[in-house]
Amino acid sequence: MINPAAPAATATAPERRRLGGAKARRLAETLSIRSGAVLTALLIFGVFVAIAGANPLEVFYEMYRGSFGSSFSFQNTLLRAAPLMLTALCTALPAKLGLIIIGGEGAAVVGGLAAAVTGLGLRGTSPWLVLTGMLLAGFAVGGLWIGLAGWLRVYRGVNETISSLLLTYIAIALLNHLVEGPLRDATSLNKPSTAHIGIDNMLHNIPGLDVHWGLVYGVVACVVAYVVMDVSVFGFGSSMVGGNVRAAQLSGLPVRAMTVIACLLGGGAAGVAGMVEVAAVHGKANASLVTGYGYTGILVAFLARNNPLAIIPVATLLGGIGASSGLLQRVFNLPDATVSVFQGILFIVILAGETLYGRFAIFQECAAPPATKPAVGNSSTPSQAVT
């Protein structure tokens, strides 16, 4: 695929322009295929709800009304999107190095638990100190949790997908054991919980919005992750590890350390999601921390193709789907699983859409040679192959 005849460094002016064009084209290709996939998924979903006895156009309208149609709905969407941005990073960051981590749920749970314990320990000091301590504790413990899966992968050869999933079950069991045993607040009779960190120490809403600061955490984390994974030298090395581990090793990259670091960062992000649940919503740790955000985060990371910046809009989209689910139940009497069906359709259509990359001549700076049939989507030789 690499064309040695055209090294970027020595490109002439028009070549450089074309280079910029290539980037724009690639972005346009991604955007079009993705939005085309979303439209197709909507179409299939429309057929599904029609069979279920509802008018698809009305369903789409209600979904829009429930997710983006009013300032209440939009804030509802953003509130649901916030934790997804953080848990999605747990899958997206290690994915850059070729790892498939699906244990964001466990990292969020232990992160929340650690944050609650820290918050309780620092009670009585200033709220800023409490929240900073909780943030660091959530990040550290969530990071260690997934870091362990990464460590097992590179040093012991344990499959990270399985180990991170199993660690989630351990995390939930640990949470239940601690809040029902050593950490239990004696007054939490029928709902075992830790003590409350104190109303004054809680994370507040962003001024003027009905959305807590967790949203800012999410956006900032995604931007920072983008800089680390797509701009920095570490990110470049990570792409190399993800592309070809042997080549990366031969170039002298510390592959093992890098893998563990990426897992630490990803797990840390999910841990912060748990911390936000404790600090902004519950004020204590209990079984309500097990919310499924970690699992939805996998879907978000996948739909965003593990691009940290793309996670922001994708998480918002899925937050919106979640926000609209109640209205579908209440207005059309559709079962709760309806939006899960939509998410599933979306997932599959986007997966199928992956095969379309490089098949549209318009997005290829270098199209197929005239000999090949240039018909769109019908080309027997993917035009990419000749670059």
Add this chain to the structure above:
Amino acid sequence: MSNEISVVRSPPHLRAASVAAFLVVWGTMLLVLSGCSKKSAPDATQGAPEGTQGKDLTVGFIYVGPKDDYGYNQSHAEGAQVIAKMPGVKIREEENVPETVAVQKTMESMITLDGATVLFPTSFGYFDPHILVEAKKFPDRTFLHCGGLYDETKHPKNVGSYFGYIDEAEYVSGIAAGLTTKSNKLGFIAAKPIPQVLRNINSFTLGARSVNPSATTTVIFTGDWSMPVKEAEAANSLIDQGVDVLTAHVDSPKVIIELAERRGISSCGYHVSQAALAPKGYLTGAEWNWGKVYTDYVNLIRDGKPFPHLLRGGFKDGFVKMSPYGPAVSEDARKKADEAKAKFMDGSMIIYRGPLKDNKGNEIIAAGVNQGQTDINLEKMGYLVEGVKGSVQ
């Protein structure tokens, strides 16, 4: 990266066609989006007047699991159906709402988009912080919660909490179980060792042992409210140990009752009637009667009368009921069970009376001391009575 740099360009006409295709895709999307936003302007106001029309009352119900779960959520959904039939009452339901900000947003959505004025968020974990947060935000709406957690010294005035003494029904179930068992081994599959659950296990056992002193109850805790696989494993393990009557306190006893029937043993239900799942072995069951509670609340609120902030009751108040006896229950058992129920109805029955020992031999209630249904000590129960095999740890 260098692989993006091109050598050959596509012919101009092709590029034009592709650009056109690209524009069509995006144009369609923009049209769809603008169509939506145009349509939204008049329709968005539709939701508002609904709740304020005349004396119509919109009541919102929120469930933590599926409303047809043969369990906790279904018991509330059946109650909701009762008030849905009342004239001038409209209900809105939402199921599978987790105990996170999601339930806060569902409440707000029911209030702002559906015009609901009364809300029944039914899961125990919805109360703190979610209902308390929303009750402060919407002081003119009423929030009624199942669980009996209301404390007038710290909770808002527009909140109420209700719960039933369902252990009375467990006691009666225990009598039917105690007189049906041949192995004298009863099985109880429970979610967590919390006071509410322990009270049901203890009352069931005391009921069984009141008619059959050699009966014991073996309890297994699954650790969570909805763990169908663990519940099935626990059921199989108990049956293998010789248990011949099974009951449960989990969100949905469905798999347990079905498994008991398939393995040819008897079962007692919980939350709602599971008789349809076990036509042969289903003895009876402790059921909620939320329809009565919800009707009372709605009547009070519609007439503008104050509603009780803390409402509790057992058989006598119509909060709980028994499933009709199944074919496996003997005449004698029916008679004994009905007698106990009659005593609950006239108030002469007290389940927890001294001397009472826990299953480690410690005296829990001294001789001559009676702890009636409203006794505060029962709310903090942390023991299993003599005759229960299991541990709260």
